[in-house]
Amino acid sequence: MSEFIPDSTITCPQCGHVKTETMPTDACQWFYECAACHAVLKPKPGDCCVYCSYGTVPCPPIQASGRPGAQSEGCCAA
Numbered sequence: 001m002s003e004f005i006p007d008s009t010i011t012c013p014q015c016g017h018v019k020t021e022t023m024p025t026d027a028c029q030w031f032y033e034c035a036a037c038h039a040v041l042k043p044k045p046g047d048c049c050v051y052c053s054y055g056t057v058p059c060p061p062i063q064a065s066g067r068p069g070a071q072s073e074g075c076c077a078a
């Protein structure tokens with residue numbers, strides 16, 4: 001991997017609240033609670049984690065795979 005970006009800025013689809021979070025490097029985050037409206041976000045179908053669905057940066061395993069926006073073959077295949 002070349003440029004690993006640990007921070008992803010999530011935009012809440014419910015209220016539009018934007019917050020930058022630091023992603024765990026070895027796990028996917030399935031749930032994310034919006035700090036503003038407390039909506040619990042879940043990944044969109046085909047996405048492996050909330051960062052892939054709502055963040056500006058895909059999760060670390062996806063970055064490592066060199067396939068930004070890669071879908072279906074999630075980094076942590078359920």
Ligand SMILES: [Zn+2]
Binds near residue numbers: 014015017035036039
């Ligand atoms: Zn929200």
